[in-house]
Amino acid sequence: MQSKHKLFNFHGGLHLPGHKEISTGQAIGDVFIPSRLVLPLQQHIGESSEATVKEGDPVLKGQIIAKANGYVSVPLHAPTSGTVSQIIEQPVPHPSGLSATCIVIKPDGKDEWIDLDSSADYRQMDPSALRNRIRDAGIVGLGGAGFPSFIKLNPGAKTAIDELIINAAECEPYITCDDMLMRERAEDVINGIRIMKHALQARRCLIGIEDNKPEAHAALKDACSKLGIDDIEIISIPTLYPAGGEKQLIKVLTGKESPSHGLPLDVGVVCQNVATAAAIYQAVTYNKPLISRIVTLTGEGIKQPGNHEVLIGTPVDEWITYCGGYHDSIKRLVMGGPMMGFNLGTDKIPIIKTSNCVLAFGEGEADAQEQQAMPCIRCGACMDVCPAQLLPQQLYWQAYARDFDKIQDYNLFDCIECGCCSYVCPSQIPLVQYYRFAKTEIWALERDKKKSDRARLRHEFRLERLEKEKKEREERMRKKKAALKTGKDEKTKDSKKDAIEAALERVREKQKKSQTQTKNIDNLSAEQQKKIDDIDARRNQEQKDSTS
Amino acid sequence: MLEAILTMSLLAAIFGVILGYVATRFRIKGDPVVDKIDAILPQTQCGQCSFPGCRPYAEAIAKGEADINQCPPGGEATIVALADLLGLDPKPLNPENGIEAEEKTVVYIDEKVCIGCTLCIQACPVDAILGAAKQMHTVIASECTGCDLCIPPCPVECIHIIPVEEDISTWRWPSPTQAGAEITPDTQTTVTE
Numbered sequence: 001m002q003s004k005h006k007l008f009n010f011h012g013g014l015h016l017p018g019h020k021e022i023s024t025g026q027a028i029g030d031v032f033i034p035s036r037l038v039l040p041l042q043q044h045i046g047e048s049s050e051a052t053v054k055e056g057d058p059v060l061k062g063q064i065i066a067k068a069n070g071y072v073s074v075p076l077h078a079p080t081s082g083t084v085s086q087i088i089e090q091p092v093p094h095p096s097g098l099s100a101t102c103i104v105i106k107p108d109g110k111d112e113w114i115d116l117d118s119s120a121d122y123r124q125m126d127p128s129a130l131r132n133r134i135r136d137a138g139i140v141g142l143g144g145a146g147f148p149s150f151i152k153l154n155p156g157a158k159t160a161i162d163e164l165i166i167n168a169a170e171c172e173p174y175i176t177c178d179d180m181l182m183r184e185r186a187e188d189v190i191n192g193i194r195i196m197k198h199a200l201q202a203r204r205c206l207i208g209i210e211d212n213k214p215e216a217h218a219a220l221k222d223a224c225s226k227l228g229i230d231d232i233e234i235i236s237i238p239t240l241y242p243a244g245g246e247k248q249l250i251k252v253l254t255g256k257e258s259p260s261h262g263l264p265l266d267v268g269v270v271c272q273n274v275a276t277a278a279a280i281y282q283a284v285t286y287n288k289p290l291i292s293r294i295v296t297l298t299g300e301g302i303k304q305p306g307n308h309e310v311l312i313g314t315p316v317d318e319w320i321t322y323c324g325g326y327h328d329s330i331k332r333l334v335m336g337g338p339m340m341g342f343n344l345g346t347d348k349i350p351i352i353k354t355s356n357c358v359l360a361f362g363e364g365e366a367d368a369q370e371q372q373a374m375p376c377i378r379c380g381a382c383m384d385v386c387p388a389q390l391l392p393q394q395l396y397w398q399a400y401a402r403d404f405d406k407i408q409d410y411n412l413f414d415c416i417e418c419g420c421c422s423y424v425c426p427s428q429i430p431l432v433q434y435y436r437f438a439k440t441e442i443w444a445l446e447r448d449k450k451k452s453d454r455a456r457l458r459h460e461f462r463l464e465r466l467e468k469e470k471k472e473r474e475e476r477m478r479k480k481k482a483a484l485k486t487g488k489d490e491k492t493k494d495s496k497k498d499a500i501e502a503a504l505e506r507v508r509e510k511q512k513k514s515q516t517q518t519k520n521i522d523n524l525s526a527e528q529q530k531k532i533d534d535i536d537a538r539r540n541q542e543q544k545d546s547t548s
Numbered sequence: 549m550l551e552a553i554l555t556m557s558l559l560a561a562i563f564g565v566i567l568g569y570v571a572t573r574f575r576i577k578g579d580p581v582v583d584k585i586d587a588i589l590p591q592t593q594c595g596q597c598s599f600p601g602c603r604p605y606a607e608a609i610a611k612g613e614a615d616i617n618q619c620p621p622g623g624e625a626t627i628v629a630l631a632d633l634l635g636l637d638p639k640p641l642n643p644e645n646g647i648e649a650e651e652k653t654v655v656y657i658d659e660k661v662c663i664g665c666t667l668c669i670q671a672c673p674v675d676a677i678l679g680a681a682k683q684m685h686t687v688i689a690s691e692c693t694g695c696d697l698c699i700p701p702c703p704v705e706c707i708h709i710i711p712v713e714e715d716i717s718t719w720r721w722p723s724p725t726q727a728g729a730e731i732t733p734d735t736q737t738t739v740t741e
Binding site for chain 1: 586589590591592593601602603673674675676691693714715716718719720721722723724725
């Protein structure tokens with residue numbers, strides 16, 4: 001039945017060597033508790049969470065340690081029980097290598113849960129209650145971008161969702177965390193998908209899985225038949241990088257193209273990752289927040305590559321040591337895959353919600369970064385492989401010339417930074433680096449513009465205020481002079497007396513008013529009164545102490 | 549003959565009324581060129597261009613009384629944008645007005661030293677300093693434009709310039725050309741020569 005599903009092609013793409021077998025040899029490793037957990041407050045797209053604990057506080061596993069701050073934000077939970085040892089700036093997984101505020105927890109080894117509510121049946125819950133539960137569990141897209149999942153499950157009353165698409169493609173080489181998750185926890189995935197389908201009231205549901213993962217495909221199929229589910233289609237798609245890009249996967253499965261600058265929602269599609277589905281199942285059914293995830297540890301620089309369930313906040317160095325450590329041949333450490341990941345300058349950073357893979361390149365593995373870039377020969381190979389149908393060469397020239405207006409005419413912001421263009425470039429030009437550079441430059445310019453607009457407003461307001469004050473001063477001077485003039489004619493004493501009389505009258509009136517007004521210590525409750533009495537007693541005592 | 553004259557005069561009168569009405573009804577308030585120039589200027593209101601603020605400088609440029617290379621905070625980018633707008637050739641920044649700063653700065657008041665004289669508050673062009681007479685003052689860093697106008701009036705030298713620190717949300721990818729490894733179109737010509 002599934003083979004009948006009509007598939008479409010997206011433009012470009014690449015057949016890359018998979019290197020997936022390195023890390024699929026063994027079962028998912030168990031959770032281990034490191035000596036400390038470092039939890040950045042910003043692990044998702046949107047506003048960073050706001051810490052609700054302070055240094056020295058004891059925490060239980062699953063307890064909220066930072067709350068959502070705004071709509072596009074989610075809370076953060078303690079991954080194990082222990083004490084909050086510090087709230088400080090720590091290096092976080094980011095291409096900049098900069099630090100950000102993190103909550104550091106020292107585990108006590110007991111791994112003691114908070115009281116979890118009894119399990120719930122999602123079918124009895126309405127979509128908005130489901131979304132709240134998913135937000136409170138701190139779930140974000142686990143595919144890599146980290147967008148809060150509950151927002152994606154809230155399409156609005158007017159938008160009907162035709163398709164819920166589950167991204168199980170995992171197209172990037174080396175990464176196998178979704179593959180292993182599907183092989184071992186297929187029922188969690190399928191149950192999570194049913195919850196999302198219920199929340200979205202989606203018409204149909206498609207799982208897109210690349211055909212290089214037959215075991216995972218079979219596991220999902222088994223889970224479906226075991227659970228008696230027939231409204232989820234599992235569709236095998238050709239292995240072609242980047243088929244797991246959101247817009248590319250939607251194109252392959254439905255033929256629909258998401259608009260430029262638009263969302264899949266605009267064409268009635270919502271796309272979620274398989275790992276997100278499993279996390280949602282745990283959150284909704286058992287009320288377990290997102291405190292761990294499956295991460296791939298792979299590459300020739302690693303002694304024992306594989307997949308592990310890792311607590312969020314586990315330092316990478318401790319984790320790798322626990323897993324057997326590095327080979328001497330290690331050349332370079334990458335967070336994410338070889339195509340879209342970024343280099344790590346240090347391994348003293350934590351695993352966060354969006355970390356899917358830690359890749360240690362060994363001696364033998366190709367390292368394009370060390371090759372010298374040559375001039376562009378205008379071959380157009382980059383254009384042929386671009387899955388977003390952009391003109392990478394034009395983008396390159398504009399970024400090179402720093403023409404940030406023109407580069408947007410070439411739809412820079414539709415670039416998904418998949419790295420296909422850099423990969424095929426015969427001159428080894430780091431094309432994606434140019435686009436990333438241009439994007440952040442444009443954002444910086446926009447920030448500057450906003451700031452200068454605000455400065456202009458404030459300056460204009462200040463000038464206006466000064467003008468007003470000057471006028472008022474002149475007015476006062478004029479009045480005073482007029483009063484002086486008239487005062488000479490009449491008796492000055494009288495007018496002074498009058499003024500004093502008027503002032504006294506005002507004071508009297510004010511006093512009267514304040515007497516009639518109720519004071520804030522009237523109508524106190526017994527509890528409040530007791531508090532005040534206590535404080536008075538303490539003060540008296542203190543006074544006595546100081547005098548004696 | 550008379551008919552023709554009457555017709556022409558009538559037409560002239562009608563069109564005159566229409567034009568007169570349109571001229572008042574659709575009058576463009578202010579000078580749109582000044583607005584456009586002002587939009588390009590960085591709004592630090594620092595006065596380094598020798599005019600009291602960005603708007604007066606924009607007006608002077610529009611009138612042709614000032615050159616486009618007098619804004620050090622805007623630097624080369626502003627000069628290029630102004631040249632683009634006005635159809636002029638870009639020229640290097642006039643060193644008499646100052647030099648382009650390498651990094652963005654804000655000011656910081658050492659609160660232990662501040663005596664609460666309010667002189668800096670009066671000097672700040674964007675009301676970014678908070679305080680009152682004989683009370684400690686402080687700078688609202690997010691509103692500070694880094695114009696440094698508050699520094700000369702301070703009698704106790706408690707105002708310091710500090711660089712704006714980069715964090716993850718404002719971090720920018722370095723340009724691959726700056727990394728230096730690549731043979732660029734510029735160097736390419738020197739290679740072939």
